[in-house]
Amino acid sequence: MIWSRHNTSFLSRADSALTQVTGSTALVVAVLLGLVLLLLIKESGSVLSDGGWTSFFVSDGWYPQSDEYNLLPMLWATLAASLGAVLIALPLGVMSAVFSRFYAPAWMVNPLRRIMVLLAGIPSVVYGLWGLTVLVPLLGAWMPPGSSLLSAILILALMILPTVSLTSEAALSAVSPASLQGAAALGLSRKGVVLGVALPEARAGILTGALLATMRALGETMAVLMVAGNVVQTPGSLFDSVRVLTANIALEMPYATGDHRAALFASGLLLMMIVTLLAWLAGRQQGGDGRGHAHE
Amino acid sequence: MNTPTMNTMAKEIFGADSTAAHEKTSPYTLGNVEQGEACCIPVPHIQVENLSVAYQGKTVLENVSLDINKGCITALIGPSGCGKTSFLSSLNRLTDLTLGCQVAGDIRIDGMDITSPGLDVMALRRKVGMIFQKPNPFPLSIRRNIEMPLREHGIKNRRELEQRIARALQDVGLWEEVSDRLDAPAMSLSGGQQQRLCIARALALEPSILLMDEPCSALDPIASAKVEALIQSLCKRYTVVIVTHNLAQAKRVANYAAFFWMSERVGKLIEFGRCQSLFESPSHELTAAYVTGVSG
Amino acid sequence: MHMSKQSLSISDLNSFSGRSSTRLSGDVILTALVWVAATLVVGMFLWLLGDLFFHGFNKLSLSFLTDAPQNSGREGGIGTILVSTLLILGVALLATLPLGLGTAVYLSEFAGGKTGDKAKQLIRMSLNMLAGVPSIVFGLFGNALFCIWLDMGFSIWSGGLTLACMMLPLFISTTEAGLSSVSNEWRQGASALGLSHAAALWHVLLPAAAPAITAGLMLSIGRALAETAALIFTSGYVDRMPESLADSGRALSVHIYDMSMNVTGGDETAYGSALILIVMLVLISSVAVSLTNRFLAQRITPS
Numbered sequence: 001m002i003w004s005r006h007n008t009s010f011l012s013r014a015d016s017a018l019t020q021v022t023g024s025t026a027l028v029v030a031v032l033l034g035l036v037l038l039l040l041i042k043e044s045g046s047v048l049s050d051g052g053w054t055s056f057f058v059s060d061g062w063y064p065q066s067d068e069y070n071l072l073p074m075l076w077a078t079l080a081a082s083l084g085a086v087l088i089a090l091p092l093g094v095m096s097a098v099f100s101r102f103y104a105p106a107w108m109v110n111p112l113r114r115i116m117v118l119l120a121g122i123p124s125v126v127y128g129l130w131g132l133t134v135l136v137p138l139l140g141a142w143m144p145p146g147s148s149l150l151s152a153i154l155i156l157a158l159m160i161l162p163t164v165s166l167t168s169e170a171a172l173s174a175v176s177p178a179s180l181q182g183a184a185a186l187g188l189s190r191k192g193v194v195l196g197v198a199l200p201e202a203r204a205g206i207l208t209g210a211l212l213a214t215m216r217a218l219g220e221t222m223a224v225l226m227v228a229g230n231v232v233q234t235p236g237s238l239f240d241s242v243r244v245l246t247a248n249i250a251l252e253m254p255y256a257t258g259d260h261r262a263a264l265f266a267s268g269l270l271l272m273m274i275v276t277l278l279a280w281l282a283g284r285q286q287g288g289d290g291r292g293h294a295h296e
Numbered sequence: 297m298n299t300p301t302m303n304t305m306a307k308e309i310f311g312a313d314s315t316a317a318h319e320k321t322s323p324y325t326l327g328n329v330e331q332g333e334a335c336c337i338p339v340p341h342i343q344v345e346n347l348s349v350a351y352q353g354k355t356v357l358e359n360v361s362l363d364i365n366k367g368c369i370t371a372l373i374g375p376s377g378c379g380k381t382s383f384l385s386s387l388n389r390l391t392d393l394t395l396g397c398q399v400a401g402d403i404r405i406d407g408m409d410i411t412s413p414g415l416d417v418m419a420l421r422r423k424v425g426m427i428f429q430k431p432n433p434f435p436l437s438i439r440r441n442i443e444m445p446l447r448e449h450g451i452k453n454r455r456e457l458e459q460r461i462a463r464a465l466q467d468v469g470l471w472e473e474v475s476d477r478l479d480a481p482a483m484s485l486s487g488g489q490q491q492r493l494c495i496a497r498a499l500a501l502e503p504s505i506l507l508m509d510e511p512c513s514a515l516d517p518i519a520s521a522k523v524e525a526l527i528q529s530l531c532k533r534y535t536v537v538i539v540t541h542n543l544a545q546a547k548r549v550a551n552y553a554a555f556f557w558m559s560e561r562v563g564k565l566i567e568f569g570r571c572q573s574l575f576e577s578p579s580h581e582l583t584a585a586y587v588t589g590v591s592g
Numbered sequence: 593m594h595m596s597k598q599s600l601s602i603s604d605l606n607s608f609s610g611r612s613s614t615r616l617s618g619d620v621i622l623t624a625l626v627w628v629a630a631t632l633v634v635g636m637f638l639w640l641l642g643d644l645f646f647h648g649f650n651k652l653s654l655s656f657l658t659d660a661p662q663n664s665g666r667e668g669g670i671g672t673i674l675v676s677t678l679l680i681l682g683v684a685l686l687a688t689l690p691l692g693l694g695t696a697v698y699l700s701e702f703a704g705g706k707t708g709d710k711a712k713q714l715i716r717m718s719l720n721m722l723a724g725v726p727s728i729v730f731g732l733f734g735n736a737l738f739c740i741w742l743d744m745g746f747s748i749w750s751g752g753l754t755l756a757c758m759m760l761p762l763f764i765s766t767t768e769a770g771l772s773s774v775s776n777e778w779r780q781g782a783s784a785l786g787l788s789h790a791a792a793l794w795h796v797l798l799p800a801a802a803p804a805i806t807a808g809l810m811l812s813i814g815r816a817l818a819e820t821a822a823l824i825f826t827s828g829y830v831d832r833m834p835e836s837l838a839d840s841g842r843a844l845s846v847h848i849y850d851m852s853m854n855v856t857g858g859d860e861t862a863y864g865s866a867l868i869l870i871v872m873l874v875l876i877s878s879v880a881v882s883l884t885n886r887f888l889a890q891r892i893t894p895s
Contacts, residue, residue, distance in 0.1 A: 012418055014790040019702065025694025026715055029760060033718040036725065036757075039736045095629030103626050112634075114881070119637055121873050123818030125848045126866045130640050132852055133647075133859060158640070161633060191619040212724075219726025221821040222845075226853060246728045246821070253735070253825050268732045272725055279724035283717065393783055421786035428784070432777035434796045444795050445785045497785065 037272070044266035047259045056266065062232045062248075064256070069263040071270065073234040077242035078271075080149060080235050081224060082217035085156030090210050092157075093164030094199075100165075101172045102194055113169070120162035128226030131155040136227055143239050147229035150238040155223045160213040167212065171205025172198055204285060211282040215275050221246040245271055341366035341505065341535045342387060347401035349382040349391065357382050357563040360401075362554055369527065369536040371546040371571065374556030374586070379563030380539045383556075384507045387537065388424040389417045405505070422449055425498030429510040431490035433482035433497070438474055441482045441493060442500045449501060464500035468492040468526055488519020492526065499534075506530065508538040512545065524549060543587060547575055555583045644866055651864025661831050665847065666857050670865055672833040676748065676841030677817070679834060680827055683752025684816055685809075688759045693805075695760075696767035701789060723761035727821040730758050734826040746840040751827025755819060759812040766808025770801040770887070803887035810880035814873050820845040844869050 011019070041048075047055075047069065059070040100112050131151060140146025175198050183197040199206075229241025230251065243251075249264050256264055342364040349357040357379030364370050372380045382391065389410065391397045403410050410420055433441050442461045451457060461478075465471040470492050474480070482493055491511060498506060508527070512520040527549055530536055540546050546553055553575070554568040567574060567583045578584045659669030699712055734754030744750045774797050782792035798805070820843075828840035829850065842850070848865045851858030 012788040012790075014788045018697075018788075018790040018793070022694045022698035022702070025691045026698040026711075029691055029695045029764065030711075030715045030718055032757060032760070033722050033725075035737070036722070036729070036733045039733055039741075040729070043732070043736050092629050092633055095626050096633045099626045099630040103623060104630070112630075115634070115637065117881075118874060118877060121814050121818065121877060123820065123845050123848075123869060123873075125818075125820050125845050125852075126644065126870065127640075129848060129852050129862055129866055130643060134643055158636060165633070189619045191622040194622065215724045219724070219728070221726070221728045222849060226849075246726060249728050249732065250821055250824060253732070265732055265736075268726075268729045272729050275724050275726060276721050279721045282724075283720050388784065390780070390784060393780070418786040418788065421784055426784035428777065428781065430777060432775075432781040434778055434781070435800050436796070440795075444791075445787055448787050448791045448795075494781070501785065 037269075040265055040269040040272065044262045044269055047262040047266055056263075056270075064252070064260040064263070067259060069259075069266075071245065071267055073232055074243055074245045074248055074267070075270075076234050077149065077152075077228075078218060078244040078246070081152040081156055081228070081242070081244055082214055084149070084153035085160060085217045086210060086214050088153065088157040089161045089164050089213060093161050093209075093213075094168045094206060096161075096165045097168035097172055098194055098199075100169055102190060102198070113166075116162045116165050116169075120166060124159060124220060124222040125226075127155055127159050128223035131223060131227040145229060145239075145241060147227050147241055148239045149228065149235045149242045152224045152228040152242065152244070153238075155227050156217045156220060159220065159223060160217050163216065164209055164213045167209025168202070168206045171202035171209065174205060175201045208282050208285050211278055211285065215278045215282070218275055218278075219246065219271065221250050225250055338363075338368075339366040340364070341406065342537075343402075343404040343407075344383075344387075345402040345404075347383065347386060347399070347403060349379060349386055350398045350400075351382075351394065352396040355562050360563075360565040362565060362568045364535060364537055365552065366535050367532045368551040369531055369538060369549055370552040370554060371550035372537065372539045372554050372556060373541075373543060373546050374563075374566075375558065376541070377563070378556035378558050380556050381509055382563070384426070384509055384537060384539055387505070387507055388421050388426055389415070390421075390426065392417065422501050423503050424505040424507060425501060425503040426507040427491070427494055427498060427509065427511045430514045431487060431494050433485070433490050433493050435481070435483055437479045438482050438485070438493060439478040442497050445497060446500055460500045464496040467499055467529075468496040469522065470496060486519065488515050488522055491515060491519070491523055495523070495526065503534065505535045505537070508536065510539050510541060513541065543575075543589075547571065555580075555586065557582050557586070641870075644863060644870065647860070648863035648865075648867035651860055652867065656864060657868070660833065661847075661861075664855050664858070665831065665851050665861050666855065670844065670847060670861075670868065672831060673842055673844055673847045673865070674868075676827070676834050677844045679748045679837065679841060680751045680755065680823070680843055681813065681816060683748055683837060684755035684759060685813075687753055687756035688763055688812065689809075691756070692760055692763040692767060696764050696771060697793065699764070700768045700771040701793070719761040719764055722757075723765075727758065727819055730754055731822040731825050733757070734822060739826060744838065746826065746828030746830075748827055748834055748837045748839060748841045751823045751841070751843065752837075754822050754826045755816045758819065758822060759816050762815060763808055763812040766811065767801070767805045770804025770808065771797060773804070774800045801887075803883040807880040807883040807887065810876045810883070814876050814880075817869065817873060817876075818845060819843075820849055824849075 056069055056071045059068040061068055061070050062074065100109055104112060131154075132147075135154060136146035136151050138146070139148065139151050179197050179201060180193060183193045188196060224244050225247035228244065228247065230243040230247055231241040232243050232248070233240060235242045245267050249268055252260070253264055340363040344363070345361050347357065347360045348355060356377075360379075360383060372383065374380060385391045386399050386403065387405075387410075391399050399411065401411070405420075405424070434444070436444065439461060442464055443457055446457055446460060451460070462471065462475075465474065470489060473489065474485070482490065485493060491514075495506075495511075511527070512523050515523060524545060527536060527538065531551070538546075538550065540549075550571045552569065553571045555566045555574065555578075556563055557566045558564075559566075567578060567580045569579075574583065575587050578587060656669040657674065658671040660672045661670065662668035695715070699715065702708065731754070734750055734757070738744045738750035738753050739746060778796050778800070779792060782796060787795075823843050823846050827843060827846075829842055829846065830840040831842045831847070834841040844865055848862050848869065851862035851865065855861075
């Protein structure tokens with residue numbers, strides 16, 4: 001029920017104050033997104049106005065000293081790392097959600113969930129720290145150098161795993177008991193129910209979770225910065241050192257000036273547009289199937 | 297037409313200094329009404345003329361005209377969906393709260409038109425109290441449940457508050473039961489006690505009219521009997537309009553009865569008159585059928 | 593409720609498995625896969641957490657928590673870092689609480705007909721998108737807006753305000769959810785008593801939603817504490833004790849980054865700081881969980 005002011009033009013003084021105050025805070029918050037966009041565009045203006053976006057994709061390479069700002073190698077690295085991470089985390093996360101929902105003994109369910117929630121909150125620097133001190137040397141012993149696209153993929157997969165698991169579990173829990181009971185009554189084995197009924201019905205929610213996880217992977221900075229090696233090159237193999245767009249901004253912002261700085265802002269703008277597109281897709285997906293699954 | 301008054305300045309939440317004196321001199325727009333008396337000398341208190349209520353274009357009540365007499369208990373009877381609750385809600389402008397609700401027609405309380413958009417609805421609702429089907433005490437202490445609305449309406453004097461609280465609780469018969477634990481949470485009371493608390497809460501504001509929407513239907517028989525006895529005791533002191541499905545209760549409690557019925561998918565007032573004559577010698581055949589239990 | 597659903601499906605399904613040999617093997621394979629996946633996942637995390645604990649534990653002591661960093665942080669403690677972190681968090685809360693509560697109240701309590709609903713839809717959509725913006729982009733934004741345009745430079749102000757922008761979407765959505773789920777009966781009852789919306793909110797609705805709101809706040813704080821990229825170019829790197837909010841200050845997460853990447857031999861400190869950070873997050877998360885449980889329990893009214 002919502003207070004409707006349609007049928008009355010009377011507002012007590014307290015309520016008109018309330019309307020004004022809350023309305024103005026809502027306004028401030030509403031313009032925040034626009035403000036972020038505006039500032040990004042403004043700061044990247046100098047380099048965008050020169051040659052538009054094409055210069056970011058056709059120049060010789062990323063050489064700030066000679067005013068060359070080719071984003072492509074880093075863009076490929078970003079996409080490769082994120083997609084690789086999702087490819088690993090999605091099946092693992094869904095399986096662990098299936099485990100929690102259908103296979104785990106009752107006493108295990110809540111502690112497992114609590115652990116996942118905790119893990120979803122672990123800061124990326126901590127993942128990066130562990131990656132740097134444990135994962136990279138391990139990989140390095142196998143195939144030098146240790147800091148590479150592979151380590152970035154593995155660390156990212158680890159980071160988005162809890163989120164995928166939690167959203168998939170929420171989606172699975174939302175599957176109507178009627179469907180499950182009906183399937184069991186038809187004599188389906190547990191595998192049949194899971195693969196034939198539960199997963200298909202939860203597909204939309206799982207997909208939304210996957211989109212959100214991808215968004216997180218694309219935007220991740222610290223962990224990848226710490227393990228990927230940060231050499232600007234298009235990744236030719238899993239064991240190449242790469243630099244992702246986010247890490248690039250983090251590394252070069254402290255000393256970038258003029259066009260260089262503008263180029264960094266432009267790369268941020270590009271990232272934001274990609275992620276916003278995914279967010280919009282995820283929002284439509286959620287709204288479309290009528291069920292909103294909160295992600296944590 | 298009435299214009300909104302600024303008497304609500306006295307009702308600001310963050311402590312305006314309003315004393316009882318101020319409250320008496322700042323008129324609410326309905327005119328000062330003495331409580332009680334009359335009944336059996338029919339003096340109209342609420343005059344309704346051609347009232348129609350529609351929600352989002354769908355009419356639920358059409359062209360209802362009746363006069364509710366002062367100090368009397370008027371029962372609204374009839375099957376569900378006939379618009380009895382809508383009728384009740386338009387008497388204290390609670391229909392304003394529902395988006396898309398349209399109220400047409402004339403409603404006068406003590407001669408003052410209460411349908412104008414600029415009316416001080418908060419003052420109106422102080423004088424026209426409402427009790428709901430499901431008891432809804434606030435999640436506060438028993439004392440605060442009664443005290444808070446009083447404070448909001450400008451009564452700040454500690455002694456007067458205590459007096460009003462005590463009087464209200466005594467009126468509803470709760471005083472012996474709760475006087476030693478006024479600071480206990482209201483939610484810890486039984487259903488019947490909660491409903492009586494809600495009535496006390498409304499009575500503390502010294503209304504002249506009480507609207508009750510099936511006040512006993514969510515209560516067990518013993519609690520229901522207590523509330524019923526309470527309602528009977530309100531006769532002459534307050535004008536009571538009570539919606540009830542319990543015909544026996546209506547016969548026991550009410551002085552007047554109004555019979556509503558669904559005709560052409562719209563609620564209409566079929567018959568209105570003294571309770572005894574409506575039940576024993578109804579003029580309309582629908583009424584006769586309903587009160588003898590043949591239909592509805 | 594989850595448990596009863598769980599036992600229903602397992603007991604139902606278990607009794608039907610193993611009907612024929614082909615069905616049996618398919619079922620067994622899936623079961624094995626699922627158990628392997630779960631073990632792998634839990635194992636990886638136990639490895640990570642165990643490692644963290646193992647390496648960071650010997651650094652922990654009271655002096656670590658209170659002393660200032662020495663020798664670029666290789667020795668000494670994280671006292672000044674903790675102070676900076678709390679100050680940055682404080683500034684962030686100062687901005688988030690009023691803006692967040694106001695917006696949540698607006699979204700939850702007011703309708704405005706067609707234009708109002710459109711406005712609310714727009715706000716919700718923009719918040720959703722804001723929630724997905726990468727933290728490094730917020731770092732750029734904060735740098736451009738607070739450090740340069742508003743001339744605050746690298747300071748706790750800049751860092752805190754940037755964090756506030758990041759905390760707002762989560763806080764607003766949880767607060768709005770909390771408020772919306774408060775029973776409508778109280779809203780109706782309050783209106784019937786002639787109380788203003790403001791009075792109903794202040795005395796009844798907000799207190800009733802308080803546990804949910806606080807839980808959401810805890811979650812937002814958890815997110816803020818984990819933030820690094822946004823703080824690097826807004827509140828800076830200075831590890832001295834900040835003298836005022838206009839000073840630059842190093843947050844705990846930034847300290848971990850610096851110790852592990854830029855300072856050779858800083859690994860020990862990094863681990864110790866990471867452990868402290870995790871402990872803080874676990875505490876906050878536990879408070880959030882217990883508050884949420886209390887909120888849910890409170891909504892069951894005794895009859």
